[in-house]
Amino acid sequence: MxxxxxxxxxxxMAGCSGGAGGANKLTTHKVKGKVTLGGNPVAGATVTFxxxxxxxxxxxxxxDAQGMYVLTTYDAGDGAVEGDYKVMVYxxxxxxxxxxxxxxxTGKAGGKxxxxxxxxxxxxxxxxxxxxxxxxxxxxKQDTPLEKSVKAGEQDIPIEL
Numbered sequence: 001m002x003x004x005x006x007x008x009x010x011x012x013m014a015g016c017s018g019g020a021g022g023a024n025k026l027t028t029h030k031v032k033g034k035v036t037l038g039g040n041p042v043a044g045a046t047v048t049f050x051x052x053x054x055x056x057x058x059x060x061x062x063x064d065a066q067g068m069y070v071l072t073t074y075d076a077g078d079g080a081v082e083g084d085y086k087v088m089v090y091x092x093x094x095x096x097x098x099x100x101x102x103x104x105x106t107g108k109a110g111g112k113x114x115x116x117x118x119x120x121x122x123x124x125x126x127x128x129x130x131x132x133x134x135x136x137x138x139x140x141k142q143d144t145p146l147e148k149s150v151k152a153g154e155q156d157i158p159i160e161l
Contacts, residue, residue: 026056030079031071031150033157034063035089037135041067042091045135047159049085049148056081059150069159080150087146089159091134135161 031049035042047069049059059080061069071080133140139161148157 025074026081028059028073028079028081029150029152030077030154031059031157032155033069033159034067035069035159035161036067037161039160041065042089042135042161043067045069045089045091047071048088048090049080049150050088050142051081052084052086052147056083059085079154082150082152084147084149086142086144087148087159088140088142088144089135089146089161090140092132093134 035045035047041063043063043065045063045067047061047063049071051058057073059071059073061071063069070077072078073080138145146159146161148159150157
């Protein structure tokens, strides 16, 4: 099983540990943003905000065709708990395409032969150190260089890879 899948499963389980009726839920703040690579939107990327504060739950989102994501902690789109986070971004190559595909992961390739933005391998597909991500491997690891802070209130947090 892929290491990333294990991390995602653990994050989801931690987010669901609020107990019956949600009595232990912490206050969340709506968070959205755009994931870009080289200035271009990245579609189909899993974004995980892993809390630096012990006891805080993680938050996750999936980028759409324009690279936009919305974080979820307990309920769809509720955001994230206030605090500092390590941010992991991962985009898995679909199993139906060869890992050597030259598809643009940003979906900007255009043309009838290019698969939709949420599919395909990029020039680095299969070369991410075995991570399976179409994005640079360093962003899919727990020691990611990406760090973001969630503050009280609604906010837009862009993620440039």
